[in-house]
Amino acid sequence: MFYLVTILSFVVVIPFAIGVRYFNRMPQAMCIIVLLCGAWSITEVLMFSLRVQGINNAFLSYALTAVEVYLFSGFYVHATGNRYIRMIAFSSIPLVVFDYLVFGTPLNTFSLVVEYFLITGMAVYLFIQITRRKALADFFLINLTLLFYFLSSFPYFLAWEWLRTTNMDLLRLLAGIHLYVHALCYLIIAFTLWKSQLSYSAR
Amino acid sequence: MEISIIILGSIVLPGVVVLLLILFKGKLSEEVQEKDQLIDTLEEIVEAKSKTIKDLL
Numbered sequence: 001m002f003y004l005v006t007i008l009s010f011v012v013v014i015p016f017a018i019g020v021r022y023f024n025r026m027p028q029a030m031c032i033i034v035l036l037c038g039a040w041s042i043t044e045v046l047m048f049s050l051r052v053q054g055i056n057n058a059f060l061s062y063a064l065t066a067v068e069v070y071l072f073s074g075f076y077v078h079a080t081g082n083r084y085i086r087m088i089a090f091s092s093i094p095l096v097v098f099d100y101l102v103f104g105t106p107l108n109t110f111s112l113v114v115e116y117f118l119i120t121g122m123a124v125y126l127f128i129q130i131t132r133r134k135a136l137a138d139f140f141l142i143n144l145t146l147l148f149y150f151l152s153s154f155p156y157f158l159a160w161e162w163l164r165t166t167n168m169d170l171l172r173l174l175a176g177i178h179l180y181v182h183a184l185c186y187l188i189i190a191f192t193l194w195k196s197q198l199s200y201s202a203r
Numbered sequence: 204m205e206i207s208i209i210i211l212g213s214i215v216l217p218g219v220v221v222l223l224l225i226l227f228k229g230k231l232s233e234e235v236q237e238k239d240q241l242i243d244t245l246e247e248i249v250e251a252k253s254k255t256i257k258d259l260l
Contacts, residue, residue, distance in 0.1 A: 127228070131227075131228055131231035132235055140228065144221050144224060147221060148217045148221050151220060152213045152214060153213075155209060155213045159209070167205065170205055173206065174213065177213050177214065178213065181213065181214065
């Protein structure tokens with residue numbers, strides 16, 4: 001089980017490697033997704049090493065949430081051209097800092113829920129823009145993947161605290177599903193990055 | 204019971220949302236294309252009318 005968890009966690013390296021390989025041939029919004037995959041890869045390595053040494057990784061979880069908000073807002077700003085998205089997204093960063101200062105647990109449920117609400121809203125906004133503008137059609141698959149990624153993570157983080165105290169077996173099952181879904185999403189993101197560089201260099 | 208809720212929440216519901224969006228995208232794109240065609244037709248009519256007015260003047 002431990003090896004499987006480790007392997008599935010590190011699937012994120014695949015989209016990062018593909019993104020780095022074709023970084024110059026991609027639209028700016030996709031480059032931000034590559035940076036995000038880089039941030040995820042670094043966090044996986046750090047979290048894995050901290051977990052092995054038994055060190056509390058609360059700060060890393062909160063820092064990743066803030067970085068995700070920054071990079072995702074950048075992706076949606078570049079994709080839609082609407083700068084107000086960044087202002088709305090940045091308003092959540094004080095909430096993340098507040099959550100860290102007050103609670104500071106390794107699983108930052110409150111700030112994750114805020115972040116997931118924001119990203120789901122931005123993804124729906126981009127979807128509406130995609131239906132109106134043909135130029136945004138390249139972002140359709142990655143937008144749906146990100147939406148699926150965050151919607152499927154939602155019950156995992158919401159039920160974490162409750163299941164940790166009541167039903168550990170069920171929590172393990174949920175964590176397993178979460179890992180498989182994430183690995184699938186990382187592979188789809190890798191495919192989307194590869195496809196976007198093809199269509200971008202063909203222009 | 205709890206297992207089914209978890210599977211429903213983490214796989215089925217997000218999957219259904221994504222499928223619905225895929226279905227709606229086709230329908231909404233068709234509507235947008237129809238509107239674009241209508242706008243093109245209207246622009247052609249306006250151009251033709253303005254040309255006629257210029258000719259008359």
